[in-house]
Amino acid sequence: MSELLHRIKVFVYRINEGLPHYLLLKPDQGIEAMWGPIQGDLGFGEKLESAIRRKVMDDTGMSPPGQLLDLQMPGRWTIGDEEIVEWSFGFHSITQPDPERIQRHWAQYRWAEFGDAYPRLGFEMDRAAIMRLHTLLNAA
Numbered sequence: 001m002s003e004l005l006h007r008i009k010v011f012v013y014r015i016n017e018g019l020p021h022y023l024l025l026k027p028d029q030g031i032e033a034m035w036g037p038i039q040g041d042l043g044f045g046e047k048l049e050s051a052i053r054r055k056v057m058d059d060t061g062m063s064p065p066g067q068l069l070d071l072q073m074p075g076r077w078t079i080g081d082e083e084i085v086e087w088s089f090g091f092h093s094i095t096q097p098d099p100e101r102i103q104r105h106w107a108q109y110r111w112a113e114f115g116d117a118y119p120r121l122g123f124e125m126d127r128a129a130i131m132r133l134h135t136l137l138n139a140a
Contacts, residue, residue, distance in 0.1 A: 006042040007086045009126065010052050011071075011133050012062065014093045015113070020137045022117040022130060023060070023093070028107035034122025037088075037129075052089055059135065061098025066090045071132050075125050088129040090136070091094045 012023035024035040040055040042048070049068065057063045069090035074083050102109055112120065114134045121127045 002081045002083045005082055005084050007084060008038075008040055008048065008051055008055060008072050009036075009086060009088045009089050009129065010038040010056055011088065011130055011132065012038065012060070012091045013137070016111075020134060021047065021096070021111040021113055022133075024104075024110050024112055024117055024120055025030060025059075025106045026108040032056060035108060035120040036122060038091075048087055048089075052091065056091055059102065061101040062091075062093050062095050064094075066094045067092040069136060070134065071129050073129060073132060073134075086118055086125070088125075088132075090133040 013020045014023075015021075023037075025038060026033050026035050038055055040051070040059075042051045046054075048105065052068065053063060053065070056065070067090075069092075071088040071090060074085055074087050076083070078084070110126050114130070118127055118130060118134075121130060
């Protein structure tokens with residue numbers, strides 16, 4: 001019997017001089033660490049929106065979002081006896097990260113325009129998600 005796990009990925013962005021800039025985070029895992037979005041697990045019975053707000057606040061100190069965008073591209077895969085469903089969202093930041101809080105959770109962070117952010121992301125699913133977010137933001 002497999003266990004079903006739900007995870008979230010949150011791509012934080014802000015608008016600077018009319019252009020979106022994306023928050024990239026790098027965990028402290030040495031040379032193998034890759035840039036990516038905020039990510040975490042859904043608590044038992046927790047709603048997606050409350051999990052997103054909790055995780056962003058815990059990891060960066062930023063709240064509330066100006067807008068929360070469902071990227072409508074869930075990922076699903078199986079690893080051993082675990083089935084994982086991953087939900088991707090955009091989070092419009094209207095505040096700056098708290099440096100103390102962000103340093104507790106991440107080795108490095110940076111704001112990047114799309115042209116810099118896209119190639120730095122370590123996973124293809126993350127690149128597809130930021131591409132969709134960037135397209136949605138430019139279409140608005």
